[in-house]
Amino acid sequence: MQDAALHGAQVPSREAILDAATALMARFGYAGTSISKISAASGSPASSIYWHFGSKDGIYLAVLRRARQHLVSSLPGTRPAGDTVGERLTAFLDGASAAFENHPHDLRLLLGLGMLEEGTGAAAIAELGQYRLALRQWATDSLGHVFGLADRPAVADELARFMLSVVGGTAIARWFDGPVTSLPVQQLRVALLALARHHRLPVDEGPP
Amino acid sequence: MQDAALHGAQVPSREAILDAATALMARFGYAGTSISKISAASGSPASSIYWHFGSKDGIYLAVLRRARQHLVSSLPGTRPAGDTVGERLTAFLDGASAAFENHPHDLRLLLGLGMLEEGTGAAAIAELGQYRLALRQWATDSLGHVFGLADRPAVADELARFMLSVVGGTAIARWFDGPVTSLPVQQLRVALLALARHHRLPVDEGPP
DNA sequence: GTCTATAACCAGATAGAC
DNA sequence: GTCTATCTGGTTATAGAC
Numbered sequence: 001m002q003d004a005a006l007h008g009a010q011v012p013s014r015e016a017i018l019d020a021a022t023a024l025m026a027r028f029g030y031a032g033t034s035i036s037k038i039s040a041a042s043g044s045p046a047s048s049i050y051w052h053f054g055s056k057d058g059i060y061l062a063v064l065r066r067a068r069q070h071l072v073s074s075l076p077g078t079r080p081a082g083d084t085v086g087e088r089l090t091a092f093l094d095g096a097s098a099a100f101e102n103h104p105h106d107l108r109l110l111l112g113l114g115m116l117e118e119g120t121g122a123a124a125i126a127e128l129g130q131y132r133l134a135l136r137q138w139a140t141d142s143l144g145h146v147f148g149l150a151d152r153p154a155v156a157d158e159l160a161r162f163m164l165s166v167v168g169g170t171a172i173a174r175w176f177d178g179p180v181t182s183l184p185v186q187q188l189r190v191a192l193l194a195l196a197r198h199h200r201l202p203v204d205e206g207p208p
Numbered sequence: 209m210q211d212a213a214l215h216g217a218q219v220p221s222r223e224a225i226l227d228a229a230t231a232l233m234a235r236f237g238y239a240g241t242s243i244s245k246i247s248a249a250s251g252s253p254a255s256s257i258y259w260h261f262g263s264k265d266g267i268y269l270a271v272l273r274r275a276r277q278h279l280v281s282s283l284p285g286t287r288p289a290g291d292t293v294g295e296r297l298t299a300f301l302d303g304a305s306a307a308f309e310n311h312p313h314d315l316r317l318l319l320g321l322g323m324l325e326e327g328t329g330a331a332a333i334a335e336l337g338q339y340r341l342a343l344r345q346w347a348t349d350s351l352g353h354v355f356g357l358a359d360r361p362a363v364a365d366e367l368a369r370f371m372l373s374v375v376g377g378t379a380i381a382r383w384f385d386g387p388v389t390s391l392p393v394q395q396l397r398v399a400l401l402a403l404a405r406h407h408r409l410p411v412d413e414g415p416p
Numbered sequence: 417g418t419c420t421a422t423a424a425c426c427a428g429a430t431a432g433a434c
Numbered sequence: 435g436t437c438t439a440t441c442t443g444g445t446t447a448t449a450g451a452c
Contacts (some may be wrong), residue, residue, distance in 0.1 A: 013435080032239035034427060048436055050429065111380055132384060161381070162395050168380040169373030172319055176340060187370050187403055194402030195395055221417080242445065256418055258447065 014052050017042045022063050026108040030060055057121040064109060064127045071106040072134050075099050078141035084204050085196070088146040089189060096139075097183040100167065104179075107171050110135075139163055147196050147203075155199050159192060166191075222260050225250045230271050234316040238268055238328060265329040272317060272335045279314040280342050283307050286349035292412050293404070296354040297397060304347075305391040308375065312387075315379050318343075347371055355404050355411075363407050367400060374399075 020042035024033040035056060039046045053059040076095030082088035100107065110131050139160035143149065149156040166188055174181040196203050228250035232241040243264060247254045261267040284303030290296035308315065318339050347368035351357065357364040374396055382389040404411050 029237055029239055031237055035429085036427075045437065046428085047430080047438085051435065056428065129384070158395070162374070162392060162399075165374045165377030165381065165392070166370070168377030169375065170377075172376040172380075173369070173373065176337070184370060184373070187366070187399075190402050190406045191370075191395075191399035194398050198398045243447085244445075253419065254446085255420085255448080259417065264446070 013042070013044050013048060017044055017049055017052060017059070018063060018066055021059050022067060022105055022109070025060065025063055026105045057124055061121070061124045061127055064124060064131060067106040067109045068127070068131045068134060071099070071103050071110075071131075072138070074103060075138050076142075078138060079145045080142060085147060085193075085202075086204065089192060092142050092146050093183070093185045093188055096163075096167070097185050100170070100183045101179075104171075104174065107167075108175065111168055111171050135164060136160055143192070147201050149201075152199075155196075155201070159195055162195065163188065163192065221250070221252050221256060225252055225257055225260060225267070226270060226274055229267050230275060230313055230317070233268065233271055234313045243267075265332055268328065269332045269335055272332060272339060275314040275317045276335070276339045276342060279307070279311050279318075279339075280346070282311060283346050284350075286346060287353045288350060293355060293401075293410075294412065297400060300350050300354050301391070301393045301396055304371075304375070305393050308378070308391050309387075312379075312382070315375075316383065319376060319379050343372060344368055351400070355409050357409075360407075363404075363409070367403060370403065371396065371400065 017038065021033065021038045024037055024041060035046050035049060038049060038059070042049075049059065053062055076092075076099070080088045080091035080095065082091050110128065136157075140153075140156045143159045143163065144153070144156035147156070147159070167183065170181060170183055193203055225246065229241065229246045232245055232249060243254050243257055246257060246267070250257075257267065261270055284300075284307070288296045288299035288303065290299050318336065344365075348361075348364045351367045351371065352361070352364035355364070355367070375391065378389060378391055401411055
């Protein structure tokens with residue numbers, strides 16, 4: 001497979017193709033997105049697409065890579081501000097909610113395209129794994145900082161998994177219900193605090 | 209579209225076709241499943257498939273219908289047993305976890321095939337909505353009974369949505385990680401109890 | 417109800433001029 | 435880097451014998 005990076009030139013059409021492919025694949029999935037649709041949506045002929053990406057798998061891989069970069073670089077830092085657990089947790093959840101709102105495409109790509117196994121290249125599958133790992137790492141680090149869990153990584157990991165389950169489930173609900181549905185920040189707050197207490201973590205919050 | 213029901217005959221091949229189509233669509237999605245693959249997997253020629261279901265949309269609709277029936281009929285009743293909130297909640301979550309383990313196909317169909325909008329028939333989309341509603345109704349009724357929420361339906365609905373978000377997110381994690389991942393029953397228990405307390409519901413459980 | 421055969425079309429991918 | 439033209443194969447769907 002050829003790649004524009006090897007040729008050194010800056011290619012505006014490359015980005016346009018990626019934009020179109022991202023939107024289509026987030027909507028219709030990998031199998032449901034054809035080269036000709038990408039061609040029509042981006043304005044570039046099919047041969048240009050192949051010149052840039054070599055194959056349909058190549059486009060998919062490039063789309064995933066860019067989506068991961070976009071999403072990860074839009075995440076807030078892993079040290080949410082605040083003097084108390086409650087403040088830091090609020091800051092963390094607000095940041096997560098904002099990222100959730102601003103990157104529906106990228107999330108859908110991660111979630112919806114998990115269905116491939118056969119029929120797609122190993123590189124794309126690996127990229128998907130990286131995508132998911134990056135999110136997990138971010139959540140684990142952030143929650144570790146919120147609750148002061150440097151010495152209890154297992155607990156941080158458990159909280160992150162639970163949190164990401166809710167994120168994933170909410171993303172599903174969103175693609176049925178549309179943008180009305182957003183992250184249930186309040187419930188997540190209550191749930192995460194309860195899980196922290198359940199692990200006997202010091203949580204400086206009582207009933208109001 | 210024709211339909212075997214109109215012809216009155218019992219058709220064993222119909223079920224075989226549906227079995228094959230269910231497995232394939234749960235794995236590869238709607239667009240990724242072709243008639244010829246269903247034909248090869250079920251042993252019936254393509255023309256038989258069209259005789260039974262009329263179109264690819266027709267197969268999809270029938271697959272969804274049957275998956276919904278299977279899943280819904282496998283759910284435990286909406287009145288989990290127990291004298292205390294804690295006991296009823298445990299019974300409810302154990303039942304949900306069992307259904308989750310036993311019906312990965314049916315859940316995947318619900319979740320993964322949400323990506324269609326265009327390109328698939330309106331009837332199939334409506335069926336998907338029914339599918340999802342049935343699950344929501346079951347969760348709402350069950351949690352209403354667990355916490356005694358006959359007079360506070362909004363709270364029951366909120367708890368059900370939160371619970372189903374976790375279920376959906378876990379289903380996603382499962383199709384990355386495989387059957388190792390199951391419903392986080394313990395965390396769900398802690399979270400749901402905390403949300404109930406947050407709504408000032410009487411919860412007969414303190415720290416042990 | 418199931419078979420073989422096939423029509424009509426669209427998919428992924430490539431060739432070669434420019 | 436982009437264009438037009440094209441090849442090959444798979445796709446949905448149908449026709450008509452049995």
